[in-house]
Amino acid sequence: MKLETKVGLFFTGAIALLAVLIFRTEKLEIGGKRNQSERLTYFDQVAGLNVQSAVRIAGVKVGDVRTIALENGKAKVVVGLDKEVPVYADATVSLGSIGILGEKFIDLNPGHSAKGPFPEGQPIPSKAGVSLDNLMETLADIGKNVKGITQSLNESIGGEQGRQKIDEIVDNIRVLTAEFRSMAQENHGAINATMANVEAISADLRDKLPKLAQEFETVGKNLNAILDENRPELKGIVGDVRKLTQSFQGTADNLKVLTSRLNSGEGTIGKLLNDDTTIKKINEAVDNLNGMLGGFNKMDFRLDMNAAQWNERKDSRVGLDLEIAPRPDYWYALGFGSTPDGKINESTRTVTQLDPVTGLPVTVLEKNTFVTTDKAFTVSAQFAKRLGSVVFSAGIVEGKGGGGVELRTLADDRLRFGFLAYDFTKRDDKPNPRYRFTSSYQFWKGAYIQAGVQDIGNKDLRTVFFGGGLRWKDDDLKKMMGLAGAAK
Numbered sequence: 001m002k003l004e005t006k007v008g009l010f011f012t013g014a015i016a017l018l019a020v021l022i023f024r025t026e027k028l029e030i031g032g033k034r035n036q037s038e039r040l041t042y043f044d045q046v047a048g049l050n051v052q053s054a055v056r057i058a059g060v061k062v063g064d065v066r067t068i069a070l071e072n073g074k075a076k077v078v079v080g081l082d083k084e085v086p087v088y089a090d091a092t093v094s095l096g097s098i099g100i101l102g103e104k105f106i107d108l109n110p111g112h113s114a115k116g117p118f119p120e121g122q123p124i125p126s127k128a129g130v131s132l133d134n135l136m137e138t139l140a141d142i143g144k145n146v147k148g149i150t151q152s153l154n155e156s157i158g159g160e161q162g163r164q165k166i167d168e169i170v171d172n173i174r175v176l177t178a179e180f181r182s183m184a185q186e187n188h189g190a191i192n193a194t195m196a197n198v199e200a201i202s203a204d205l206r207d208k209l210p211k212l213a214q215e216f217e218t219v220g221k222n223l224n225a226i227l228d229e230n231r232p233e234l235k236g237i238v239g240d241v242r243k244l245t246q247s248f249q250g251t252a253d254n255l256k257v258l259t260s261r262l263n264s265g266e267g268t269i270g271k272l273l274n275d276d277t278t279i280k281k282i283n284e285a286v287d288n289l290n291g292m293l294g295g296f297n298k299m300d301f302r303l304d305m306n307a308a309q310w311n312e313r314k315d316s317r318v319g320l321d322l323e324i325a326p327r328p329d330y331w332y333a334l335g336f337g338s339t340p341d342g343k344i345n346e347s348t349r350t351v352t353q354l355d356p357v358t359g360l361p362v363t364v365l366e367k368n369t370f371v372t373t374d375k376a377f378t379v380s381a382q383f384a385k386r387l388g389s390v391v392f393s394a395g396i397v398e399g400k401g402g403g404g405v406e407l408r409t410l411a412d413d414r415l416r417f418g419f420l421a422y423d424f425t426k427r428d429d430k431p432n433p434r435y436r437f438t439s440s441y442q443f444w445k446g447a448y449i450q451a452g453v454q455d456i457g458n459k460d461l462r463t464v465f466f467g468g469g470l471r472w473k474d475d476d477l478k479k480m481m482g483l484a485g486a487a488k
């Protein structure tokens with residue numbers, strides 16, 4: 001082989017080897033992009049990241065960075081991933097580095113298969129990773145805080161004044177310890193005396209307790225002896241008791257004779273009891289009593305026990321109502337209830353916001369309106385008048401003046417619609433009077449359901465309520481009231 005041929009072959013091989021080294025060094029892959037899929041993401045900053053930087057999953061390279069460009073103040077990064085690498089809908093990316101000063105790369109979290117594949121063309125969400133720059137910023141903040149603390153300590157205890165303060169503290173501690181030492185020395189004898197007294201008392205108790213037990217035993221024996229000696233006298237006492245019983249029996253016989261004489265009209269008391277005039281007066285008194293009791297018999301006592309849930313205030317109202325009806329067309333109503341009353345409150349605070357025009361922070365006063373619940377025990381007392389199916393009422397409603405109207409239909413007033421207005425005072429926590437709309441339906445005997453709206457005129461306090469209750473007539477209460485009147 002000629003020398004020229006050898007030289008040509010040598011240079012050809014050297015050029016081929018150089019091309020391979022260039023491709024390997026610059027991380028170039030011939031035809032590799034056809035086996036990759038492109039994905040894009042955005043970072044706030046990508047300092048240290050270069051084109052051809054690696055994309056890794058769990059430290060294993062699965063792609064590289066193709067382009068880095070600035071778009072709307074953020075770094076737009078396009079990466080190429082191996083097509084066999086799956087990317088799911090909850091995938092994220094972050095910047096990482098090999099060691100503290102090592103090469104930057106993109107750390108890809110591919111997500112979970114249950115979420116489905118990541119949509120094509122959409123950017124993968126990025127997260128801020130831990131970098132040397134972040135650590136340096138954190139260390140700088142810590143240094144500023146330490147510097148501020150040392151400066152405050154220097155201002156507080158530095159210089160001549162600080163030295164004087166430290167000297168005063170040391171002197172105070174020295175004086176305090178000296179006072180404690182002297183106090184302990186002064187009371188040392190008293191403490192020893194107290195301990196000696198305690199020991200003496202315990203020693204006396206140890207010696208005297210057996211003696212006390214022996215004395216109690218002696219007392220018990222003496223009591224037994226006294227009972228044995230006085231047994232005949234005890235028998236005499238029992239005989240006296242028997243004689244007293246016989247005397248009571250004689251007294252009972254005498255009372256029997258006396259009552260028989262009274263029944264026959266003998267003596268002054270007997271004539272008085274058997275006189276027609278006396279009997280007539282007694283009959284008149286009985287007739288008056290029967291008339292009064294008859295009035296109570298005609299009077300109805302109706303009880304209503306109910307409860308309702310107030311939707312907006314997440315609380316409930318419980319009540320007990322009593323209607324005293326002398327006649328069917330009018331009655332007196334008393335009510336006791338625990339009501340979750342609402343009140344409007346305002347709070348103000350100063351907040352800092354960005355001015356939309358200048359972009360500078362400005363201080364503004366922010367007002368917030370909120371509703372609080374004040375659960376209180378209330379009393380109602382009203383007079384009600386019925387005209388046909390309509391009932392008008394007025395008086396005290398939950399501790400405030402007010403009145404209302406109610407429509408009662410169906411048999412036994414099973415369906416009712418009512419409107420109530422009360423508390424007409426105007427306050428900041430309640431600008432308008434309270435209006436309440438109620439409706440109820442009695443579905444089985446005395447049981448009923450109810451629903452309505454409270455505080456219709458106050459928007460912030462308005463709430464829907466629903467619940468139920470039980471209505472019944474109480475004849476036993478009527479009897480109790482009648483007996484109380486008769487006692488008077």
